[in-house]
Amino acid sequence: MRPAHSLPPAAEPGAPAPARSDAATLRRLFPYLWAYKWRVLAALLFMVGAKLANVSVPVLLKHLVDAMTLQPGDPRALLVVPAALLVGYGLLRFSTSLFTELRELVFARATEGAARRISLEVFRHLHGLSLRFHLERQTGGMTRDIERGSQAVHSLISYSLYSIVPTLIELVLVLGILGVRFDWWFVAITGSALVVYIGFTVWVTEWRTQFRRSMNELGAKAQSRAVDSLLNYETVKYFNNEGFEARRYDEQLERYRRAAVRSQTTLSLLNTGQQMLIALSLVAMLWRATQGVVDGRMTLGDLVMVNAFMIQLYIPLNFLGVLYREIKQSLVDLEKMFALLEREREVADAPGARPLRHPDGDVQFDDVHFAYEPARPILRGLSFTIPAGRTVAVVGPSGAGKSTLARLLYRFYDVDPASAGTGGGAIRIGGQDIRDVTQHSLRAAIGIVPQDTVLFNDTIGYNIAYGRPDASPAEVEAAARAARIHAFIAATPKGYDTTVGERGLKLSGGEKQRVAIARTLLKNPPILIFDEATSALDSANERAIQAELASAARGKTTLVIAHRLSTVVDAHEILVLDAGQVVERGTHAELLSRGGVYARMWSLQQNERLPEAAPATLAASQDGAAQPA
Structure with a gap:
């Protein structure tokens, strides 16, 4: 049994600080x-x-x-x-x-x-x-x-x-x-x-x-x-x-x-x-x-x-x-x-924490339990593995715990310790429990395109280069081209020096999302997380960017969190999450043939949209990728 490294619970942020003389x-x-x-x-x-x-x-x-x-x-x-x-x-x-x-x-x-x-x-x-x-x-x-x-x-x-x-x-x-x-x-x-x-x-x-x-x-x-x-x-x-x-x-x-x-x-x-x-x-x-x-x-x-x-x-x-x-x-x-x-860190490096040795290894969720509040569990004994260089997609209804997976993988929160009465478990990368490695090395190995993109009140160039601050202007432009936003930037009077406003409010949702994609492509880490990465894009741009994301994900360990099932049909494995547990798993074709939860979700989404050509998907060019049914 792995010893817990968790610190005592931090004081509530809204609670008054203890009096000091x-x-x-x-x-x-x-x-x-x-x-x-x-x-x-x-x-x-x-x-x-x-x-x-x-x-x-x-x-x-x-x-x-x-x-x-x-x-x-x-x-x-x-x-x-x-x-x-x-x-x-x-x-x-x-x-x-x-x-x-x-x-x-x-x-x-x-x-x-x-x-x-x-x-x-x-x-x-x-x-x-x-x-x-x-x-x-x-x-x-x-x-x-x-x-x-x-x-x-x-x-x-x-x-x-x-x-x-x-x-x-x-x-x-x-x-x-x-x-x-x-x-x-x-x-x-x-x-x-x-x-x-x-x-x-x-x-x-x-x-x-x-x-x-x-x-x-x-x-x-x-x-x-x-x-x-x-x-x-x-x-x-x-x-x-x-x-x-x-x-x-x-x-x-x-x-x-x-x-x-x-x-x-x-x-x-x-x-x-x-x-x-x-x-x-x-x-x-x-x-x-x-x-x-x-x-x-x-x-x-x-x-x-x-x-x-x-x-x-x-x-x-x-x-x-x-x-x-x-x-x-x-x-x-x-x-x-x-x-x-002096406020204690809820998530801190363990004593003697070492750098992540194999960031390109398997990502394993092993019997993971987690709750933001003890009375409302989010994940209930979740177990799955993302093989190195492969793509695993997680789908399911809102509130099922999909985005929580990304937060736990980044160690924004720690998996609940067994002593908390909510179970336990571990998340491992290349066999190392992420609670035993330094947070800096862990987060350096992961790149994410979040669903809700928040930008700094600075220039577009600064926000893209934030993925790798030492990148050259040519590399920033290449990332912008891959994210299909270079043409938009070039058309603005100030180009890459255009300011995006508070939290990026001067840009549309799709433009902000493409900046986030460019930022992650520039970082180029071995582990990728796409959390509804194209949710704010129109269908034409989505298909084009899906192809770029598929290229970026080649050879990388990728977790895709999606609501639109059409974006994950070529994932090596699809997990259907409900109430913090995996209720179905398999490839797109296997899940459709079973006629279960995934098949019903697929049928419902197909009825809600006009027939379209199948978009390029993340794992299309990866070895061993399944072909869409």
């Missing part, structure tokens, strides 16, 4: 920044230098004022022009700005580098997540989370390293100067005021975080609703539901508006309380300093210095509520992005 989020971010540790240390040194220069400005200003404090008519006034102090004052002011800019210049590479690494990891990880996740996700909300998370790296570093930490350094320096030069009442007043101020700010900000979070969630929902509606533009038009979509969007905008008003109201409350505390503390400090001047314990320069210190401290603290809120929000946004990064 702010400290845990910061620890998660730290390695990305510490990769630039020398820049981090240099930035910290420049930051300390900037604060030392900034704190020295009021001290120098005190000496400047004291030097100029002379009685009118004093003959020393002509001699007391403190040129050195004035120059020093200017140099300190300049040094503060210089060190600040040097800090930002040195640390910019670390900030941008960390943001780039995190964004790239999330992007790669999202491509590694299962198809189930991508089918259930909301594109608008997820892209908003990624965008906010990337911006959160910049905001978190900017607000903490450039605002909070420098203010704390300056606070320590100022309290030290006040305690050394004057009595400890100044330290007590300043310290008490700051403790009350910070406590009030944190308490109110924590309280109003719920309103901010609600506003962001409602904003994300409105964004998702708008993106979903715009992605389904044609459907909206088909059913004349522009007004309905606008009302649904407006409902979300109205909820967002109410949440935004609540958030702004609480912000005004916070700002008012902060200003009151600042005013009270400034009055207390200046009263103490004024009393000191009157008593002769302090000079006018000391009064000016204390006032300058208070202004320098309270200007950044005035924004503490905003900074704290933005830091908290940045941590929340970063947590959401890290939650995406």
